[in-house]
Amino acid sequence: MEKRSLPAPLALGGAVAIGVMTAVQARVNGVLGVEVDNGIVAGFISFSVGLLVLVVVIPCIPSARRGAVRLWTGVRGGTIPFWMLLGGACGALTVSTQGITAGVLGVSLFTVGVVAGQTLHGLVLDRIGFGPAGVVAVTPGRVLGGALALAAVGISLSGDVLSTAPLWMLLLPFATGVGIAWQAATNGRLAQRVQSPITATLMSFIAGTVALALAAGVSIAVRGMPQPPPAEPWLYLGGFLGFAYILLGAFIVAHTGVLLMGLGSVLGQLTASVVIDLIWPVEAGPVLWQLAAMVVVAVGSVVVAVPRRRAR
Numbered sequence: 001m002e003k004r005s006l007p008a009p010l011a012l013g014g015a016v017a018i019g020v021m022t023a024v025q026a027r028v029n030g031v032l033g034v035e036v037d038n039g040i041v042a043g044f045i046s047f048s049v050g051l052l053v054l055v056v057v058i059p060c061i062p063s064a065r066r067g068a069v070r071l072w073t074g075v076r077g078g079t080i081p082f083w084m085l086l087g088g089a090c091g092a093l094t095v096s097t098q099g100i101t102a103g104v105l106g107v108s109l110f111t112v113g114v115v116a117g118q119t120l121h122g123l124v125l126d127r128i129g130f131g132p133a134g135v136v137a138v139t140p141g142r143v144l145g146g147a148l149a150l151a152a153v154g155i156s157l158s159g160d161v162l163s164t165a166p167l168w169m170l171l172l173p174f175a176t177g178v179g180i181a182w183q184a185a186t187n188g189r190l191a192q193r194v195q196s197p198i199t200a201t202l203m204s205f206i207a208g209t210v211a212l213a214l215a216a217g218v219s220i221a222v223r224g225m226p227q228p229p230p231a232e233p234w235l236y237l238g239g240f241l242g243f244a245y246i247l248l249g250a251f252i253v254a255h256t257g258v259l260l261m262g263l264g265s266v267l268g269q270l271t272a273s274v275v276i277d278l279i280w281p282v283e284a285g286p287v288l289w290q291l292a293a294m295v296v297v298a299v300g301s302v303v304v305a306v307p308r309r310r311a312r
Contacts, residue, residue, distance in 0.1 A: 011252050015249075015261045015262075015263070015264025015268070016264045016265070016268035017248065018249050018264070019264065019269035019272065020272040021244055021268075022268070023111060023269045023272035023273040023276060024276070025046075025242060026273070027280070028235060028238040030101070032046070032099060032230070032236075033100060035227065035230045035235065036227045036229060037227045038099075038219055038223065039096055039097070039101070040099065040100070040216050040219045041219065042096075042099030043095035043099045043212050043216075044209070044216040045229065045238075045239070046099075046236075046238035046239045047088075047091070047092065048209055049236050049239025049240065050240065050242045050246075051209050053239065054198070054205055057198070058198060063196055063198075064196055066195075068196075070193075071194045079193075080190070080193055084186060084189060084193065085207055087182075087186035087187040087203070087207065088183075088204035088206060088209070089208060090186075091179075091204055091205075092207075092212045093179045094176050094183075096215065097110075097175070101172050101173060110273070111273040113174045114180065114269065115270070117173070117178040117181070118177040118178075118181045118262050118266065183204070184249055184253060184262065187201070187204055187246065188249070190203060190250075197250035198247055198250075201250055205243070205246070249265075
């Protein structure tokens with residue numbers, strides 16, 4: 001029986017939802033990082049919560065249990081390459097960067113950097129054929145989209161932003177965007193191989209939690225012990241959000257492709273980040289004119305990069 005694909009509006013709506021959850025997670029983990037005074041430890045806490053959710057949920061779902069068996073068999077037999085298991089390492093970079101920067105910069109600046117990294121690295125990954133769709137031509141529209149994404153970053157660096165936040169903190173979200181593009185392609189391919197998106201999500205959280213545990217240990221050895229974990233329950237929602245959007249991404253990427261999923265996610269991120277920063281501003285965040293200009297240019301980067309189809 002042929003597998004039915006999701007309707008395009010539903011699949012793209014899921015991609016937008018991924019972006020919204022990513023933006024909300026950025027603020028939650030950013031505040032958690034400020035509270036514990038260590039963004040890497042905040043990322044470890046976030047990933048640990050998500051991993052705990054998966055450990056509880058997977059035994060209750062027959063298809064997930066079968067996927068876990070395929071994963072174990074494939075790893076032992078060498079049919080699943082090692083690099084397919086490393087998507088969570090980029091997720092670890094994402095939550096660490098959220099914990100280090102989003103609580104200081106605001107979600108809008110964080111998101112614009114992520115958009116630029118996703119767009120430019122997406123061009124590279126599509127050109128070399130890393131994603132499930134194989135080699136995708138580098139069209140003028142996609143090149144212009146990458147240029148506009150960089151222009152949005154340039155706008156975000158104008159004004160008084162550099163006087164209130166160091167340059168390295170502004171460049172970290174760009175690196176996060178690069179990692180997100182690679183993670184989406186990797187998790188999508190692993191989900192296809194084990195025939196279970198939730199199993200691919202589990203592997204992502206295992207890899208990310210291990211990477212963050214090592215990084216947190218080094219950070220504590222260098223900086224000393226973090227502050228005690230805060231008592232507010234909402235500060236631990238980042239792990240649940242990560243579980244939800246990684247699972248959703250691993251499922252819908254087969255229906256949208258890496259590019260369209262990334263574009264829908266970007267729109268969700270931009271919309272949610274603007275709302276969050278307007279109602280919950282931070283000291284180093286952009287002023288209103290920067291916010292508007294960043295969003296216009298970044299949305300433009302998405303619009304011009306969307307592949308056009310000829311009418312039949």
